[in-house]
Amino acid sequence: MIRTGHCLCGATRYRIEGPETWACHCHCESCRRQTASPVTTFFGIPLSRFEWTGQPPKSWASSPGVRRSFCPTCGTPMAFQADRYAGEIHLYAATLSDPAGFEPAFHVHYAERLPWLKLDDSLPRHPGPAPDG
Ligand SMILES: [Zn+2]
Numbered sequence: 001m002i003r004t005g006h007c008l009c010g011a012t013r014y015r016i017e018g019p020e021t022w023a024c025h026c027h028c029e030s031c032r033r034q035t036a037s038p039v040t041t042f043f044g045i046p047l048s049r050f051e052w053t054g055q056p057p058k059s060w061a062s063s064p065g066v067r068r069s070f071c072p073t074c075g076t077p078m079a080f081q082a083d084r085y086a087g088e089i090h091l092y093a094a095t096l097s098d099p100a101g102f103e104p105a106f107h108v109h110y111a112e113r114l115p116w117l118k119l120d121d122s123l124p125r126h127p128g129p130a131p132d133g
């Protein structure tokens, strides 16, 4: 299974092969600020099955050992990488070419959620990170 994704302007693109390792909604304050959205939905994929195509993103260190990437032309947030998750990249599901064909499985950092956001799903809600992550 090959899937692609891209930023708003289309300059920064990626290609992934095979299924994601996990898929979730993140309510942490860092994701919220970087994406300027109350919650973000993302997934992990091994770097061995990922490649940037088109213009490579720019990245900056949001905290020690953490890099967040964005399109240098339009600013769309594209990816999260951390030393503690070496060998994988986390991509924002909304950047997939077909984001509707994607299913999140749980919530993380639910304790940091905004009180006015009402989500009516029955997925597991972890107050902090996922139990094994
Ligand atoms: Zn762009």
Ligand SMILES: [Zn+2]
Pocket: 026, 027, 028, 029, 030, 031, 032, 109
């Ligand atoms: Zn987060």
